[in-house]
Amino acid sequence: MINNLEVFMESCGNRRNSTIDILRVLFAVVIALFHIAEVYPLQISNKISLFAQGAIGVEFFSVVTGFLMAQSVKKRLEEKSFEIGKETAYYVGRKYIKIFPYHLFSFVISLFLYLLWNSNSLFDKVRIVFFSFSDLFMLNMTGLYSLKLNVPAWYLSSMFISLLILYPVIRTKYDLFVHVLSPVFVLFCAGWMSLTTESMRGIEMWCGIMYKGTLRVGMGIALGSICFEVCQVIRGKKLTPKVKTVLSILEIAGYAVTFLYSCMNLSEQGYFVIFFIIAASITLTFSNVTVTRDINFLRGKAKLENLSLAIFLNQTYCATIIKHIINQYNLKIKNTIIVLIYLFMVFVSSALCLIVVNGVKRKTMRTR
Numbered sequence: 001m002i003n004n005l006e007v008f009m010e011s012c013g014n015r016r017n018s019t020i021d022i023l024r025v026l027f028a029v030v031i032a033l034f035h036i037a038e039v040y041p042l043q044i045s046n047k048i049s050l051f052a053q054g055a056i057g058v059e060f061f062s063v064v065t066g067f068l069m070a071q072s073v074k075k076r077l078e079e080k081s082f083e084i085g086k087e088t089a090y091y092v093g094r095k096y097i098k099i100f101p102y103h104l105f106s107f108v109i110s111l112f113l114y115l116l117w118n119s120n121s122l123f124d125k126v127r128i129v130f131f132s133f134s135d136l137f138m139l140n141m142t143g144l145y146s147l148k149l150n151v152p153a154w155y156l157s158s159m160f161i162s163l164l165i166l167y168p169v170i171r172t173k174y175d176l177f178v179h180v181l182s183p184v185f186v187l188f189c190a191g192w193m194s195l196t197t198e199s200m201r202g203i204e205m206w207c208g209i210m211y212k213g214t215l216r217v218g219m220g221i222a223l224g225s226i227c228f229e230v231c232q233v234i235r236g237k238k239l240t241p242k243v244k245t246v247l248s249i250l251e252i253a254g255y256a257v258t259f260l261y262s263c264m265n266l267s268e269q270g271y272f273v274i275f276f277i278i279a280a281s282i283t284l285t286f287s288n289v290t291v292t293r294d295i296n297f298l299r300g301k302a303k304l305e306n307l308s309l310a311i312f313l314n315q316t317y318c319a320t321i322i323k324h325i326i327n328q329y330n331l332k333i334k335n336t337i338i339v340l341i342y343l344f345m346v347f348v349s350s351a352l353c354l355i356v357v358n359g360v361k362r363k364t365m366r367t368r
Helices: 004-013 018-039 054-075 084-118 122-130 153-172 174-196 212-235 241-261 270-287 304-313 316-329 335-367
Strands: none
Touching: 018 054, 018 270, 018 304, 018 316, 018 335, 054 153, 054 174, 054 212, 054 241, 054 270, 084 122, 084 153, 084 304, 084 316, 084 335, 153 174, 153 212, 174 212, 174 270, 212 270, 241 270, 304 335, 316 335
16 A cells, blocks of 8 residues: 555645645735735725735745645655754755845846935945845845845745744654644744734834744744645545535635635734635645646646746835836826736736846856
């Protein structure tokens, strides 16, 4: 009999999950719309304001990151000899190197616009470039001074910090981490945030040794590791078609509720409920027992993960350009039109980012 873990790894670990990749793009767009809606709100009624809670997309990315971390560690548990420091640095370093070229593209444009519109003298320009150090290397969530050139980059900074802390723990104490430490950590953090700030948002609140944003991302990564364990249990069961249908309904309903919540003016306390709902849907998506497992038409045909990363990183300067032009010329444009123009700019700049970065990568590989 084939081991259930081997079946799971073969079906989930060695090839990409197209549904997750599609959802990456959708949630990256939701986050982009959230940021523009903060400035140009799409208010429909007292209860409905499109993408007012779109920041929930961050939780999708952090839970997925934790799931993939646990999956990676699970594959290596049989290794008797390993150097935890080097392995952690290698795991996080690979992610950093993969992301950095896309980040650099958006950083250069953001810095250019900042210099263009926020400096007069040569001294000002030199000072700005000097203090952009933490922004360039995604160190802004360490507490180092930051110009906040690219707002969404806070998540990447917090993700790297969280992985550097959590990976060594899960690698050395996997069973203890996913069954005890992670549940306690997630519930403790969620409870503390609910009690003190009544929200998971507010990333720049300093918590003594780290920003609240880093705690938030770490909580999502920890929950993602729990999702991986639950996913293995689901995969190991012989499910009837009726059960699979029920799970499919729950999975789709979870995403539907999440997207609906992102467009509502509801209590911030609801954010915590949605956090766990989206984690449950991600678990079902990765399990490959629901209807979404058949969404395979994009596998191998498009780098959707890179597209979602490009959208995520190239939204801030698009919003900056729009705000500058509207304020400079005192334009009167409907918010709906502004958002549509913004979306067009985000997709064009993201496509340009992919073309430039991938072109440089191909050229570099040919010269080796």
